[in-house]
Amino acid sequence: MKREHFKSSLLIMLSMLLVVSCTDLEIEESDSLIADSETEFTGIEEPGPFIDNLYSADLKGIVENQQDLYALNEVTTDELLVPTRGTDWGDNGIWRKLHEHTWDAQHPYVLNNWNNLNQLVFRASQVIDDRTTNASATQKADARFVRAYAMFWVMDMYGQAPFRTPGDGPNIDPMVMTRPEAFEFILDDLNTALPDLPARGPSDENLRPSKAAVNFLLAKLYLNKHIYLGSGTPAAADMTKVVELVDAITADGYALESGYFNIFRSDVDTETIFFTISSVGNRMWNGLHYNQNSPGNGGGGWNGWSTLAEFYDLFEGDPNTNVPGSGQEERRGFVPTDGSNLGIGFGFLIGQQYDANGNPLTDRPGNPLIFEKELPTLAGNNERTGIRTIKYHPENGEFEGHQIIFRYADAHLMKAEAILRGGTSGDATLALVNDLRTIRNATPLAAVTEQDLIDERGRELYKEFWRRNDLIRFGKFADAWALKINTDDFRVLFPVPATALLTNPNLTQNPGY
Template sequence: MITKRLLLLFATALVLSTFSSCLDENTKGLLPEEKAYNSATNLYINTVATLYNYIGGNSDSQGLEGTVRGLYDYNTFSTDEAIIPIRGGDWYDGGFWQNLYEHRWTASDEALYNTWLYLYKVAMLCNHSLAVIDANRSLLTDKDYLAYTSEVKAVRCLFYYELMDMFGRIPYVTKDQESYADVKQQERSTVFHNIIDELQACLPYLANEHSNLEGNYYGRMTRPVAQFLLARLFLNAEVYADDDWTDKQHPDGKTMTFTVDGLTMNAWQACVHYCDEIEKEGYQLQPDYAFNFSVHNETSVENIFTIPMDKIKYQNQFWYLYRSRHYAHGGAIGMDAENGTSATLATVHAYGYGTDSLDTRFAINFYADTVKVDGKVVTQESGEPLVYQPLVMAENLTYSPYEKTAGARMAKYEIDRKAYADGKLQDNDIVLFRFADVLLMRAEAKVRNGENGQSDLDAVRRRVGMPCRPATLDNILRERLLELMWEGSRRRDLIRYGLFHKAYDLRQPIESESDAHTIVFPIPTKAIDLNNKLTQNKGYKTEK
């Protein structure tokens, strides 16, 4: 199986002397180059398959999801969705989580720099893979060459997309061993169009397969995965095509034009087109919403792109349940816990908690009220029942009587009772893209284009037994929170709606945030130190 299960993996160290010179790749035990590249199969294994080792992670700031102080945290705890409050002596961490929630991040933030390094590491490994494939093209048929290179380029697009989304103006490097000191920063709109052009060029040569299903394409960049990424790019086109996001002006998605399959479309039409293409591939809503996050979710008809998880075979980890549960809750299931992550008050109210119209997804997404494990009430050290308090929350809970119990906690992913490492090594695949998001993207794009998105919104709500709501932009944004809670997409949503830099939940805008400069993060100081051609994003200082 050509996936992460392959043991023959080749991680080049050449990237260390080029763009990502400060990265530390372990090169022990590598295959001799003459064996790594002696057949088409080995060439694929050691240039394409090896890249999938980096989609997930097992240490801070590594992986697209699953670990901490990386992409997921920057996209989640900076929003109205979730918070990690200070709980006495727990979770102060030098103010990291509070600063994240308040948008007080700085260019000297070490975790931000580590996230930058991770994303560029994979982009540069893609560049090296392409160079190796070119050097060994004689091993390949024309068809294989196009398939191999397109898959690598699509993976590279995914990582440049994340870089552009987070940092706006970035170096866009496509050559192997290009000197970091020589690379230039490109405007966000340029990177945006480059990613679209490359993904569209790759599409015909990507396997038209379901990436979430176990088999030869498990966890890989297939055509539907690339189509999802294109739909997301077009839905956020007004943001990504804006080179000065601080001037209170932005492009109009209705008047922006793109060539899609030989036709001219505006941004919203292009988004709808790729959503339609994904639906044609047979994806549909899983009848049971919770099944998408179950221990054995590999057969979901809804999940499009996942991080394969297997506590025996893979090293990928999932920290989020462990990080959220109260200590006693973790102990009751035979695991440890960190008693941190909670839903915000805004989220709890959006779900209708405490009212007669509680959304059915609340019980799936959260632990709330009296906690039971295997039908038994969980007790704290004091002997009192463990009761989570969804309607109690503050940035700093120190001295609150609910210091350790405030907040609804993350559930969503079924607990793998046979997991290792306190639940971090689980069998539930981590869901990155799924069809419910496709329906909500299509509904929103249609409404933004003056069309009717009602049927797609209705389908998402009917699946969970909730009554229909008018397909307005406000209702679609609310539905994205209800449906996609804990899935790492909230920051992009708030930015697209022009809300990220404004007051929400407990958060008040910081000084000068009215210019919306916080919709991108600062270019890390250490990155600028290595290349003085890079300039800082507006609104930020480059600390020494």
């Protein structure tokens, strides 16, 4: 059996180029869901290794990449930005455009993300296809779960989802599901997979899906259902469903874990529902300065990614320093002054930085390495502007292959939000939020509003892929924040990549692009 690949249709491409005005469009094999197959698809002969590759290669690569899925969900928000420092991180403005909200249908990360996710959908479909008759029920459930995960992001980010069955020939254009149709497709995949996956609590085997992982993704679907179906208002029944799904996760043995930054080690904990063997290197080194290093990475950081002062100010503590004893809650972390933890702090790095001997660091020109709170612009920065963020830490492995995808604290906050939005439960939103705040050494709240909830999600889940999704659900993605240029409402969806439109006439461009 010859494995099918995504390939563009030359005839469609040429005909569309006659009527579509685009410049510098390069059509790659992965820019379309049109399969180039010289032989009929007869199924996957060895589904076990094939599924292993879906998780250990395809999904791994998507999650560990600092571009594409991660950048589109984080750098487009108030949480992260990538300022240009001299010529470093200039990259023809592609990072700045994400934070400014000035991306278009030719942005490379918009295209790459589309290709990567849709390719994962297609490859998982090869296992699920009826012609793959020697796959076990669990193997097909594993494939359905990863397909649902990939299609969830396609639906969430692009508002439509192309789909083709593995046996379709190269002359058949992929059909395109609307957002509500894709929602139902994902829902069916997850509900079909659920009975055939193990009921597994905290475990080092959670790099494969369990019932808890399925229930987590189902909870995300129902929590955002009013966004995906366009009703505008969450239904009480859907919010109650979120509560029930989170309660099922709790019943499997998951719970909030104390010691916030220990959760991001590779050790088994009560919070990690689903993880990949993706390297965490990008998550730590892309923001650390060139002179911040470790025994396993003497070359230091890459000195790019930062956060906004206004996001840092969401946390309790002194607004101008984050050394130990600054009155900060645990999640804001600290900057060690005694050389502990390789001299590299946790959470938010602001002010003077130190080496592993407790000596003050300098930047490359010799200035004190003091991370400044404010960024003057997105371009023209020096080496010191911007607060840096770090959750995964090099003392636990400079490029450790353990990155969390689903975490219980997220589910806990989903339940709190669902109750606030009308879901039925024996628990109360305020108590749930304060349970989390107490274990994170933050002052309990007297009441909880929607603003409190979105802020709490930011404090708990920063750098974990969800900020864009959360801001959209709370109606805040189009809000103004520092160094952002546009506040266009239509940017809650990304454009369909220009080359994808050329290769599949069933696709339509999203409004505004």
